[in-house]
Amino acid sequence: MTKMKVEEQEKARTKARMSGSLMLIEALKEEKVEVIFGYPGGAVLPLYDELYKAGVFHVLTRHEQGAIHAAEGYARISGKPGVVIATSGPGATNIVTGLTDAMMDSLPLVVFTGQVATSVIGSDAFQEADVVGITMPITKHNYQVRDISELPRIIKEAFHIATTGRPGPVLIDIPKDITTAEGEFDYDQDVHLPGYQPTTQPNHWQIRRLVEAVSQSKRPVILAGAGVLHANASNELRQYAEQQNIPVIHTLLGLGGFPADHPLFLGMAGMHGTYTANMALCECDLLINIGARFDDRVTGNLNYFAPKATVAHIDIDPAEIGKNVPTKIPIVSDAKAALQELIAQQGKPADTAAWLEQLDEWKRRFPLHYEPEAGTIKPQKLIEMIYEMTNGEAIVTTDVGQHQMWAAQYYKFNRPHRWVTSGGLGTMGFGLPAAIGAQLADRSATVVSIVGDGGFQMTFQELSVIQELGLPIKIVIVNNQALGMVRQWQELFYEKRYSHSLIPNQPDFVKLAEAYGIPGLRAKTEAEAAEVLKQAFAMDGPVLLDFHVRADENVYPMVAPGKGLHEMVGVKACEELSR
Amino acid sequence: MTVNNRPGVLNRITGLFTKRHYNIESITVGHTEIEGVSRMTFVVNVDDERTAEQIIKQLNKQIDVLKVNDITDQAIVARELALIKVAAPPAVRQEIYTLIEPFRASIVDVSKDSLVIQVTGEPEKVEALIELLRPYGIKEVARTGTTAFTRGAQKATTNQKTAFII
Numbered sequence: 001m002t003k004m005k006v007e008e009q010e011k012a013r014t015k016a017r018m019s020g021s022l023m024l025i026e027a028l029k030e031e032k033v034e035v036i037f038g039y040p041g042g043a044v045l046p047l048y049d050e051l052y053k054a055g056v057f058h059v060l061t062r063h064e065q066g067a068i069h070a071a072e073g074y075a076r077i078s079g080k081p082g083v084v085i086a087t088s089g090p091g092a093t094n095i096v097t098g099l100t101d102a103m104m105d106s107l108p109l110v111v112f113t114g115q116v117a118t119s120v121i122g123s124d125a126f127q128e129a130d131v132v133g134i135t136m137p138i139t140k141h142n143y144q145v146r147d148i149s150e151l152p153r154i155i156k157e158a159f160h161i162a163t164t165g166r167p168g169p170v171l172i173d174i175p176k177d178i179t180t181a182e183g184e185f186d187y188d189q190d191v192h193l194p195g196y197q198p199t200t201q202p203n204h205w206q207i208r209r210l211v212e213a214v215s216q217s218k219r220p221v222i223l224a225g226a227g228v229l230h231a232n233a234s235n236e237l238r239q240y241a242e243q244q245n246i247p248v249i250h251t252l253l254g255l256g257g258f259p260a261d262h263p264l265f266l267g268m269a270g271m272h273g274t275y276t277a278n279m280a281l282c283e284c285d286l287l288i289n290i291g292a293r294f295d296d297r298v299t300g301n302l303n304y305f306a307p308k309a310t311v312a313h314i315d316i317d318p319a320e321i322g323k324n325v326p327t328k329i330p331i332v333s334d335a336k337a338a339l340q341e342l343i344a345q346q347g348k349p350a351d352t353a354a355w356l357e358q359l360d361e362w363k364r365r366f367p368l369h370y371e372p373e374a375g376t377i378k379p380q381k382l383i384e385m386i387y388e389m390t391n392g393e394a395i396v397t398t399d400v401g402q403h404q405m406w407a408a409q410y411y412k413f414n415r416p417h418r419w420v421t422s423g424g425l426g427t428m429g430f431g432l433p434a435a436i437g438a439q440l441a442d443r444s445a446t447v448v449s450i451v452g453d454g455g456f457q458m459t460f461q462e463l464s465v466i467q468e469l470g471l472p473i474k475i476v477i478v479n480n481q482a483l484g485m486v487r488q489w490q491e492l493f494y495e496k497r498y499s500h501s502l503i504p505n506q507p508d509f510v511k512l513a514e515a516y517g518i519p520g521l522r523a524k525t526e527a528e529a530a531e532v533l534k535q536a537f538a539m540d541g542p543v544l545l546d547f548h549v550r551a552d553e554n555v556y557p558m559v560a561p562g563k564g565l566h567e568m569v570g571v572k573a574c575e576e577l578s579r
Numbered sequence: 580m581t582v583n584n585r586p587g588v589l590n591r592i593t594g595l596f597t598k599r600h601y602n603i604e605s606i607t608v609g610h611t612e613i614e615g616v617s618r619m620t621f622v623v624n625v626d627d628e629r630t631a632e633q634i635i636k637q638l639n640k641q642i643d644v645l646k647v648n649d650i651t652d653q654a655i656v657a658r659e660l661a662l663i664k665v666a667a668p669p670a671v672r673q674e675i676y677t678l679i680e681p682f683r684a685s686i687v688d689v690s691k692d693s694l695v696i697q698v699t700g701e702p703e704k705v706e707a708l709i710e711l712l713r714p715y716g717i718k719e720v721a722r723t724g725t726t727a728f729t730r731g732a733q734k735a736t737t738n739q740k741t742a743f744i745i
Contacts, residue, residue: 136591137598141642144586161642195583195645319636322629 015186020148020179021050024112027155028056030187031110033083035059035074035440037067041087042127043114046179059436059469062461064091066433068098069459072107073397073437076420077445079232081108081162082437088114089127092173093134097427099169100138104424105253106226108167110158115144117177131173140168145175148183160191165198166317167230198316202333202341209329210288210312211347217286217310219355220246223269223298226253226423227291227315227335234258234416236339237290243343245352247359249277251292253423256413260392266359267368270298271559272405275366276359278557278565281306283358286350289313291335294324295424304564314338365573368409370553377529379403379478379549383410386448386476389533394418394446397435399455400426402484405555407450418445429458432475436462439471446474446537453479453506463516466542474536475518475544477509480551488554513544520544583643584610584617591641592619601625601634605659605724616645620726622702650729657727660697661705662687666716667694675715682708693718701725 018026024047028036036058040048051058061067064086071082082102086095092113102109116125132144141161143154151174158170214220228237234257241248241264248258249269258265267274269281278300281287287309292298294313299305302324312329313321321330331338370380383406386394396411397420398404404421413419420438422430435449456477466473478484486501510520521532521543529547536543556570582588589608596603604622611618625631631649638647667675672694676686679696682704688695698708702725709720 132587133590136587136594146586193642196642317640319633319640323633323636326629 015184015188017182018185019046019050020145020151020174020181020183021047023151023183023185024155024174024179025050025054025056026185027152027187028083031081031159033081036083036085037061037070037074037437038085039064039067039087039091040085041091041114043088043116043176044085044091044112044179046176047085047112047114047174058085059440059465061433061436062464063459064094065097065429066436066459066462066465068095068109068111069101069427069430069433070437070440070462070465071109071111072098072102072105072430073420073434074441075102075107075109075167075437076434077395077417077438077441079230079417080441081110081159084109084111086111086113087127088116088131088176089129091127092131093129096134096138097425099135099171101422101425101427101430102169103138103140105422106167106230107169108162109169110155110162111169111171113171113173114179115173115175118146118175119177121175131171135171138169139171140166142171142173144173145178148178148181151178151183152185152187153189156187156189157191157193160193161196165196165200199318199332200316200334200337202314202331202338204341206329206331207338207341207345210331210342211345213286213310213312213329214244214246214288214350215348217350218352219284220244220286220288220350220352221266221280221284222246222248222288222290223251223281223292224248224254224257224290225251225292226257228254228257229291229416231291231316231335231337232416233336233339236336236343238262240339240343244347244349245356246288246350247280247352247356249273249280251295251298251423252408252421253419254292255408255419256416259414260412261414264356266363268408269565270295271300272409272555272557273298273559273565274363274368274409275557275568275571276362278559278568279362280359282308282564282566284309287311289315290339291315293317293320296324299324300559300565300567301562304566365575366571367574369572369574373550375525376550377523377526377547379406379480379553380410381526382476382478382529382547382549383407383450385530385533386450387411389537390446390448394448395420395435395438395442397421397431397438397447397449399428399431399451400485401428401452401455402480402488402553402555403450403452403478405485406478409555428452428455431455432459433462435473435475436465436469436471439473440469447472448474448476450476450478452484453477453481453509454483454503456509457506460512463513463518463544467517470541472540473542475513475542477544477546479506479509479546479548480553481506481548482551485555491552491554492558492560509544509546518542518544520546522546522548524548580619580621580638580647581611581616581645582619582641583645584615585643588617588643589619591643592638595637595641596623599633599637601630605722607724607726609726618726618728620724622725648729650727654730654733655727656730657701657725658699659702659705659723659725660699661709661720661722663696663698663709663712663717664693664719665696665712666692666718668692671715675712678711679708684708
């Protein structure tokens with residue numbers, strides 16, 4: 001076929017008349033969507049009929065929440081938008097948690113929800129819910145399609161909005177009659193959104209101001225967040241830090257953006273950050289925030305946050321700059337563009353020799369620590385063993401809580417896009433379904449889903465999907481028979497009144513895995529743990545590992561709520577440690 | 580502020596104010612000279628510049644918001660309309676007529692023992708008239724809230740408004 005003929009055919013296809021359902025399928029093809037996570041229902045029957053005919057790869061999760069968390073995991077690893085379909089009413093309300101999670105953690109999602117027919121909207125029809133109203137504050141933008149002619153434009157806009165600027169979830173609510181109505185499918189149109197023009201290139205003058213500030217500073221530090229990862233700017237971050245001799249701290253979500261084994265890396269900051277990272281934030285004279293949003297879990301009490309520092313903030317979302325921390329040098333930009341510009345400036349590096357010496361001294365004297373104990377499994381040790389077993393190369397997904405913090409502290413991420421966790425929203429039950437999406441985004445990666453026994457019980461029905469697709473995910477339950485972080489707070493702040501945080505009554509997780517056709521292994525001592533890990537990673541397929549860890553272990557260091565970062569507890573100098 | 584006149588856009592904006600704990604004093608919405616574009620005028624009381632800046636940034640993030648303008652410290656034309664139903668037995672009617680005249684207010688409805696007065700102007704003027712009429716017995720008040728935009732020529736202004744208007 002000649003090239004012209006191909007183009008003509010292409011054009012004919014994009015202008016063809018078709019049903020709303022088919023339009024959706026065609027649009028997903030145009031957007032090169034590889035996988036859809038979803039769950040059918042009455043309002044999306046016509047759409048699922050087209051999916052059936054089109055043979056699109058669709059993952060049927062066992063709960064809509066699983067679908068949207070899987071899409072988040074997929075988006076986090078692939079950098080591409082995760083696509084979700086849910087039916088009207090309960091299908092749509094079941095994805096509310098995932099939408100909020102994606103909104104808080106800036107993950108690009110395009111979510112389609114079914115809706116009752118336009119003729120009955122507003123009549124409290126069967127499985128009707130005001131999904132646009134419900135999801136307005138938890139989406140970057142949302143739509144309800146009112147006319148078939150709008151559908152191609154809306155889908156195109158949705159993908160554009162979800163993936164540009166600060167990424168986020170976009171929802172499209174499609175009434176059932178729209179999915180069956182016929183219209184012209186014109187996907188070859190420009191996105192025209194006058195109210196949405198993200199700034200991606202830095203202001204030159206502000207860059208100059210930052211270069212100047214760096215050259216004059218004695219104790220600069222970079223706080224890098226997930227913005228660096230969204231912008232694929234890890235190399236630039238490293239180059240810039242090395243060029244200017246500036247140490248780097250990560251937020252929870254930023255982990256992997258800068259190599260953990262790099263001498264300039266100080267660890268994670270915040271409530272459970274390292275001593276060195278938190279003290280660096282307290283003592284620095286110049287704080288360069290790149291793609292982080294000064295979340296309260298990072299800053300602690302704002303009155304004591306970076307008290308000596310001039311603050312520079314690079315963020316693609318202007319609303320984040322100055323929101324929590326007064327900022328002297330605001331740079332609205334994509335992190336990569338800003339870092340490239342900063343590198344190109346070749347500014348006079350800061351004289352950081354004394355500062356780096358001080359930081360090294362802290363790193364040496366106040367490392368992360370725990371007391372090893374024979375005959376049990378220390379959760380920190382467990383994470384270290386997983387790290388060693390996977391050569392630090394695995395994709396790690398988690399829920400929220402103690403196991404998440406230990407994973408963040410003890411799994412040293414040297415590469416970007418290996419860490420999938422629920423940061424802003426702190427969603428229990430996130431880790432397991434997110435691992436499904438992560439594995440589908442990178443089939444050859446080793447995926448370890450580290451979850452707590454509490455969170456696992458919120459979404460474990462997705463074991464079905466793992467088994468069905470034969471995804472070789474290693475599921476690690478850090479089992480302390482408790483909602484560990486709640487228990488820790490009750491121990492520390494509520495005089496050990498463990499109100500509803502102890503859950504010793506639990507299923508046999510090994511048998512549960514076996515019921516789903518997944519092998520399960522259990523360990524109660526460090527030696528057993530080493531053995532089952534060896535077995536698990538020698539297996540080709542999925543495996544569930546139930547580790548009974550020391551139940552009363554706490555996460556340290558810890559900045560108590562309302563305290564400043566300098567008021568960490570649980571820090572010990574290495575000379576006081578028993579090992 | 581100008582917005583796309585799309586379904587739910589008012590809901591988006593008021594939802595944002597609720598979510599971020601900003602108190603709306605008044606809000607007006609109406610069409611503009613451009614088809615599909617509406618103008619919204621808000622009066623919001625805030626404690627500091629930083630909050631004002633945050634509101635504007637958050638509004639700007641809305642896809643349907645086209646332009647946000649903080650006109651607190653600019654030369655502006657601001658108007659509000661109020662309907663005031665006041666108790667008016669025949670004995671005091673003449674007195675009320677005289678009283679409202681300097682306000683260029685007008686009587687838009689008369690009944691046996693009450694009058695409905697319409698007044699247009701800056702919110703302070705409306706406020707002042709309501710206060711003057713209060714002793715006669717106000718039965719009902721309906722206010723539209725302030726709508727505004729900037730004057731054609733911007734001079735150094737001595738505008739002393741405390742409210743923050745967008």
